Amino acid sequence: MRWKNAWILARKDIDEFKKQKLVIGSIIAMPLVLGIVLPLVMFVPAIAMAPLEDTWDINGLLEIGDFEGDHLDPWTNQTLQNISLNSTVIYYTVLKNVDLHDCVLVSCIVENSTLSNSTILNNIIEHSQLNNVFVSHSEGIELDGKNILSVNSDLAFTKTKESEAAAFLPMALNTVLMLFIIVPATLPTVIASYSIVGEKNNRSLEPLLATPITDGELLAGKILSSFLPTMISTIFAFVLSVILIDTIFFTQLGYLPLPTLTWILSILLLAPLACLMSILACVLVSSKVTDVRAAQQVGGFVIMPVIVLMLGVVSGFILLSPLTILIFAGIYCCIDLGLFYFARAIFNREDILVKWT
Amino acid sequence: MIVCEDLSKHFGNIKAIEEFTIKIPDGQIFGLLGPNGSGKTTTMRMLSCLINATSGKAFIDEYEIGRKNDNQKIRSMIGLLPEVPGLYETLGAYKNLDYYAQFYNVPKNKREKNIRNMLTNLDLWERRNDPVGGFSKGMKQKIAIARAMVHEPKYMFLDEPTAGLDPEAAKTIREYILDLKSKGRTFLINTHNLAEAERVCDTVAVVKNKLIKVGNPKELARGLFTRTVCVTLDYIPSSLVKNISMLDVVSQVHADGNKLFLNVNDPETDNPKIISWLIKKKLNVQFLSEEEYSLEDVYLKLIGEDDQ
Numbered sequence A: 001m002r003w004k005n006a007w008i009l010a011r012k013d014i015d016e017f018k019k020q021k022l023v024i025g026s027i028i029a030m031p032l033v034l035g036i037v038l039p040l041v042m043f044v045p046a047i048a049m050a051p052l053e054d055t056w057d058i059n060g061l062l063e064i065g066d067f068e069g070d071h072l073d074p075w076t077n078q079t080l081q082n083i084s085l086n087s088t089v090i091y092y093t094v095l096k097n098v099d100l101h102d103c104v105l106v107s108c109i110v111e112n113s114t115l116s117n118s119t120i121l122n123n124i125i126e127h128s129q130l131n132n133v134f135v136s137h138s139e140g141i142e143l144d145g146k147n148i149l150s151v152n153s154d155l156a157f158t159k160t161k162e163s164e165a166a167a168f169l170p171m172a173l174n175t176v177l178m179l180f181i182i183v184p185a186t187l188p189t190v191i192a193s194y195s196i197v198g199e200k201n202n203r204s205l206e207p208l209l210a211t212p213i214t215d216g217e218l219l220a221g222k223i224l225s226s227f228l229p230t231m232i233s234t235i236f237a238f239v240l241s242v243i244l245i246d247t248i249f250f251t252q253l254g255y256l257p258l259p260t261l262t263w264i265l266s267i268l269l270l271a272p273l274a275c276l277m278s279i280l281a282c283v284l285v286s287s288k289v290t291d292v293r294a295a296q297q298v299g300g301f302v303i304m305p306v307i308v309l310m311l312g313v314v315s316g317f318i319l320l321s322p323l324t325i326l327i328f329a330g331i332y333c334c335i336d337l338g339l340f341y342f343a344r345a346i347f348n349r350e351d352i353l354v355k356w357t
Numbered sequence B: 001m002i003v004c005e006d007l008s009k010h011f012g013n014i015k016a017i018e019e020f021t022i023k024i025p026d027g028q029i030f031g032l033l034g035p036n037g038s039g040k041t042t043t044m045r046m047l048s049c050l051i052n053a054t055s056g057k058a059f060i061d062e063y064e065i066g067r068k069n070d071n072q073k074i075r076s077m078i079g080l081l082p083e084v085p086g087l088y089e090t091l092g093a094y095k096n097l098d099y100y101a102q103f104y105n106v107p108k109n110k111r112e113k114n115i116r117n118m119l120t121n122l123d124l125w126e127r128r129n130d131p132v133g134g135f136s137k138g139m140k141q142k143i144a145i146a147r148a149m150v151h152e153p154k155y156m157f158l159d160e161p162t163a164g165l166d167p168e169a170a171k172t173i174r175e176y177i178l179d180l181k182s183k184g185r186t187f188l189i190n191t192h193n194l195a196e197a198e199r200v201c202d203t204v205a206v207v208k209n210k211l212i213k214v215g216n217p218k219e220l221a222r223g224l225f226t227r228t229v230c231v232t233l234d235y236i237p238s239s240l241v242k243n244i245s246m247l248d249v250v251s252q253v254h255a256d257g258n259k260l261f262l263n264v265n266d267p268e269t270d271n272p273k274i275i276s277w278l279i280k281k282k283l284n285v286q287f288l289s290e291e292e293y294s295l296e297d298v299y300l301k302l303i304g305e306d307d308q
Helices: A003-019 A021-049 A164-186 A189-202 A205-209 A215-253 A261-288 A292-314 A322-346 A349-354 B040-047 B068-077 B093-103 B108-121 B137-149 B167-182 B194-200 B217-224 B240-244 B267-280 B295-307
Strands: A062-064 A078-081 A084-086 A089-091 A093-096 A099-101 A104-106 A109-111 A114-116 A119-121 A124-126 A129-136 A139-151 A154-157 B002-011 B014-024 B029-033 B055-060 B078-081 B155-159 B186-191 B203-207 B211-215 B227-233 B250-256 B259-264 B285-290
Touching: A003 A021, A003 A215, A003 B093, A021 A164, A021 A189, A021 A215, A089 A093, A164 A215, A164 A261, A164 A292, A189 A205, A189 A215, A189 A261, A189 A292, A205 A349, A205 B078, A205 B137, A215 A261, A215 A322, A261 A292, A261 A322, A292 A322, B002 B040, B014 B040, B014 B203, B014 B211, B029 B040, B029 B167, B029 B194, B040 B055, B040 B155, B040 B186, B068 B078, B078 B137, B093 B108, B093 B137, B108 B137, B137 B155, B137 B167, B167 B186, B167 B194, B186 B194, B194 B295, B203 B217, B203 B295, B211 B217, B211 B295, B217 B295, B227 B267, B240 B250, B240 B259, B240 B267, B259 B267, B267 B285
Parallel strands: A062 A139, A078 A093, A084 A099, A089 A104, A093 A109, A099 A114, A104 A119, A109 A124, A114 A129, A119 A129, A124 A139, A129 A139, A139 A154, B029 B186, B029 B203, B078 B155, B155 B186
Antiparallel strands: B002 B014, B002 B055, B203 B211, B227 B259, B227 B285, B250 B259
16 A cells, blocks of 8 residues: 555545635534533533532531630640550640540640540640541641541641532543544544545546556545544644643642543544544445435444443443543454455445446 | 457446457557447446456556556556546646646656646646636646646547537647657547547547447548549530440449549559540540548448448
């Protein structure tokens, strides 16, 4: 296969598309809608309605009353470090790196410790783990744990609960990602369906077939001419979309949610393969029918494997992950190869020329 | 050289062409004449490796038509002008030619030079960038011809090259073809324009789903028609037709005004005898000429005979 010949044919076709403003316009407009308008419509209202920040309640944390700041500062006279205590009452002590079970702590300073099934009164607690504890008139920072009953205390935990925006994000991003796979699969169907039957109708196929171009080169050229504009505009839209989504969510999340590995694999692997699958099927149909409308009608069925993926993702049956993307990419790749060899095998110059409309 | 040996093509029950056998030496212009549906285009498509023969063989140089490895080589040696120009209507004339030349690996400089020369010769250089969709039928035909020749192929297959062209454009194309022939190119031309075929073709084949006759246009006429000599006299006596028919060299005679039409077998030998006889009869011979039969006469006779 001489790729040069395929490239010449693809350039010729792309030159022709450029003259058809509506065709090229639709190829550019669709991804732009997808990349800019859709994120704006989907995410901005969701973000506007979501609360700005929501502190995480540690599982089982129950806060009763307000901390009024009227507790006594703990008075310390000794320090305990690196020990483990059970069923002990501790007063006025600095505790560092201790492991306490079933204890009562009164007016202590606790650092880097673990407290379980204990009562904590009038303490200052830092960098500690609290499990099944009652806390009263105390202050705490950088805490973690579960089942905490807090009364008149001011406790700050290291973890925060997922914001509504963060909870909403994965499903919304998956939907957008699916569209980035569906659009390159649907966008080229019209031009790919037209590729060979259009040449046939224009009567330009006979002189083209009389050149030294081979069947494989001809098919490759026709595929390239549909593939390149579609994927270029899709990747351009993808970049815009990533920038836009990151801009929208950065203030909410404090990090950039995109691009993830799943997204990168999807856009660089799955979307091109889905696009190729659609084009191959349309070109194949285009070489066998005698009418552009018939080619487009039949070509409409080709995005079914992509629809299956989308339905699976939206329904939650398929979880999107790099592995899932690689598995689907493998399936699409096999279908693409099969379609290409099948299209080349059934491509018959005589049939195409003799069976004019 | 192009050689066809018993080349046949059937489409189901329809026999498009049967046992077609010809030889076209290099540097010749070979015309295929025949009514619509007589298999001319099918033959050209087989030779262009676009469709496969049902039976028989054909060769272009050492390459055999229909053999997978040879088809591509043959296609790189030929230039095809199909029945319909089939141009890319949204593209300009230059781009239409440039893309085709690229398929034949013509270097960029040469492509530019060839395209410029062709479009200039065909009076289309000024409009090289205009979309050809807006061109007249004749202009499109010119570009299609240029497309078939842009890579300077050794063999050119032209289906109705001057169809739809005005007389001036047709003359330009004919001169272009004759110029390329003088440079050693070989042409196979399908045409209904018999006058044109007579003017440019070295050999013609009359086909009607089979080869009816092949030869030089003049030789074909000689083979089909008895040669007729026209003698113009100042007057024709009433007994002259009867008396001159007695001459053994004259097979048939009739008069029209002051012209006497004599069928003879060998004018080069018989004309002096006839002139001597007329002078002896004291008749003034004003002109003596041989009646020419056109290719159209030949074609109509051959096709007519085949119909019978």
